[in-house]
Amino acid sequence: MVTIAAIIYEPGSTNKNKTGSWRTFRPILDNKKCIKCENCYIFCPEGTIYEDKNGDFKINYDYCKGCLICVNECPVNALTSTREEK
């Protein structure tokens, strides 16, 4: 059923769509090397990198499309990439 005027009532509902399956390369963040410059956090097109309760940055692999911008922009090479394997 299409709603009247095609209104979408649920904000942010694309999060049902797990885009993590698009990924070919998986970025891996080494929290020991991380200096918390927040480059990866702000440059992520998906907003998949988040800060946990301890102030460490984590990657949400449900949505990460594997563009590897974060790996490229990390100034201390705390992020590395590996090929995604089944």
Add this chain to the structure above:
Amino acid sequence: MMDKKQFPREEYFAPGHRGCAGCGASIVARMALKTTGRDTIVVNSTSCLEVFTTPYPESAWRVPWIHTAFECGGAVASGIERAIKALKKRGKYKDRKLVVMPIIGDGGTADIGFQALSGALERGHDIVYIMYDNEAYMNTGVQRSSSTPLFASATTAPAGKVSKGEDNPKKDMAMIAAAHGIPYVATACISYPEDFMRKVKKASDIEGPTFIHVLQPCTIGWGYSTENTIKIGRLAVETGLFPLYEIENGEFKITYKPAKRKPLKEYIRMQKRYRHLTDEDIEILQKHIDEKCRLLGLE
């Protein structure tokens, strides 16, 4: 260790949208919404951003959002701004500062939506107009727009034996907007988030129409691998191709001055849309840029 949090943590742009991996437009939307916060109304005319964020019945936006036809982004934003003004007169939203923020691509700004934008700027509506510029119609398959730079190849201006791609230089939208005499015009690039977010903040605080032109590399249309989105944006600024400046009440100010401008070749050789260019062609482009930088005082 830094104690202070650099960037706002609120996320008003949900993941799971259908943007390409390494998409620059979603970075523009994320950064802009982080700055203005939840009291923002986004107007989106047809564009890449509109298509990939709202595959019905889903939406990636966590703020009020409206889709308009290609040509009327400026007009719809003006209408919303006037409606808010009328509601405020009746005592609603009295203590809230609502930001009307059209985020519209280069096609919807420089070509199709130009008259609506020009009208909105001229009438003096309180809007923060963000033009995200990926230099072609990426949504429908890389057709040229008036924002496509000289010698770039696009599907409707292909490079081949006869043609070198686009034969007209890029339309300078920021300067055209400035010619309307509006209080604030700025250019920005996603590779400089602090600069971009500061400009959005400034624009949303200013009463009256404001215009921000954001350069946003596109992995599909420009032809580079996804991880280089930020790097290419940075090169565009450092070569002097896309100078970052702001014009506040008629006062021109460069906001980022590269210590030494990099040769344009570095930027050109990373992109497939320029792969047909010879060194002499790049020399022509370099001359164009040198001239522009001299005019803007970027030497």
